[in-house]
Amino acid sequence: MGLTFPLIATVTWGAALAAMTLRRPVHSALALVVAFLGLAVTYLTLDAQFLGVVQVLVYVGAVIILIVFVIQLTRNVGLPSESLAVRPAVVGVGTAALVTGGLISCLVASPRFHIERSGEGTAPVKELGEALMANYVVALEGIGLLLTVALIGGVLIATRRPAKKGS
């Protein structure tokens, strides 16, 4: 167990870095796939089995495919798209570095988070289902409504309207 987490963490972090710095969008998307898979494996090591497989199913199986489709549909033929302009890059990277540095210093300084995991930590799917239906049924219905609205909204926004253009 000693070597597993550093390995997975390095792969995930490296893939995320590659996803944000590679020049071509398709390579970026594929690196993001690796990052998501690394995260899914991390969830599995944290005993969140159901969530790990749902992460692969939703993110890798659906979100990335959507992203890849849109990359195909919005290609400027010939050029790799503009990824890092010079001047704003310093501002962006600098802000990110500041935020990250601040958070990391908080983490390392306070011993409150230096705890080991405790107990069994199993989450049987039956329990998840019962919690969803009993305690969180409003949230469940809400997310169903949200997904329906997103579906309808996505179709409406992206449909080509024959009469008026660009509205």
Next chain:
Amino acid sequence: MHWFVGLFPEGPIQTGVSMVVAAAAIVGAFAGLFAVTTWIERKGLGRLQNRMGPNRVGPWGWLQPMADGIKALTKEDIIPAQADKLVHTLAPIVAVAPVIMAYAVLPVGRNMVALDMEAGLVFFFAMGGIKEIAVFMAGWGSRNKYALLGSMRGIAQMISYEIPLVVSALVVAMAVGSLSLVDIVNAQAGYYGGILAKWHVFTPWGLGGFLLFLVAATAESNRTPFDLPEGESEIIAGHMLEYTGFKYALFFLGEYMGLFAVSGLAITLYLGGWRAPFSFLAWIPSWLWFFGKLFCFIALFVWLRGTLPRMRADQLMEFAWKFMVPMVVVNIVVLAMWHYSAAWRFPTAGLWRWVLCGGVLLAAYLGLSKLWRPWEPPSRRVYRYAE
């Protein structure tokens, strides 16, 4: 297997050896099945098309898979000059690896499952989802308009049919109350009247779900009649255009492995997994039943391929979204009706349950199919002969 693992010293070596043995057994069994299937397919297709299949290599062409393997390994490996080398090379690997991982949760026999995951069903579909990325990588990495077009159509088809596939498997999970495939097989124990097994396919929602799952599985594996992305007369292998030799063989392997995996899932969900159909046949070993049913499925897929014509892209999509998605929702409703009507206690209640649930399914089927296409009676067949 336990005595073999017990030969090694205790501790992490033992877990490592048991993992390696399980993985090797799975890969070996299904890769061997792949070789046999290529032979069955070519011979079967040949006979269905009124010709002999391969019969040169070995008696009845049995050694044809070996000849195919040698050919694939010794062909020159060509990568197009403009191609994206990394993506192009990784695509076959991404096509094969997740599919093999999906075998880990299939219960092949009694106590013969490599990994009894709690969310095994979802894990299976997650691995199927990764396969679509491989199709895209193949099409994109080839830098070829037609490969890209084929891969886009292939992905669109696969994601459209993923919904009926997952929801018809969901029906079984609802009926059993668990997502673990071992639990699903165990829930199909017992026999009706002491003779006929209590498989899910012998219930109305099970029958409907099984048929829907089968159709969706055919579409997911890009088999005829849904093989538009890789039909030879359409786009000559679609996303696999620019692949030669061993990489093409890997894609082929991945496709057939995917076929076995979804067949295995259909068997597990609906046909009772490794259980015998009749109680007096239960002495036959469980893995023999599983592979026997898998052979039936392979024969069925070869039969479908030889018989049915290909569907057009828009017909495909229309079928998925306008027919199959409402049908699987109706299937869930029928399951709920079946579940709650189990409390009926008057005589011949079983028959009336069947009539009610089967009636709803049949009504939905007829209504949906008539809704989109009005019924035309088939016209008189006209034969035209060459002069």
Next chain:
Amino acid sequence: MVPLHHYLLLSTLLFGIGLGGVLTRRNGILTLMGLELMLNAANLNFIAFWRHQPSPAPADGLLFALFAIGVAAAEVAVGLALIIAIYRRWRTVNLDVPNRLKG
């Protein structure tokens, strides 16, 4: 066993990378990808805290992460539809171009 702050460190790094990506990239799709990375980092936080709580019996952390995944999927769908609409109007997905509200 891996202590909690290692997981939090990983999630912070991922969040930082995502943030840098969102602030830096000019391509709309890549910005959305950075956003997804940030959401995933937050999910990792939830799961790590859920696992390391003193009595990890209630599944609240898992459910929160599950809903976050659902919301992220919906958001990506709508965001990409917007990108397609922008592309149709301005023929580019460079986010510097459509920087006026009218027209």
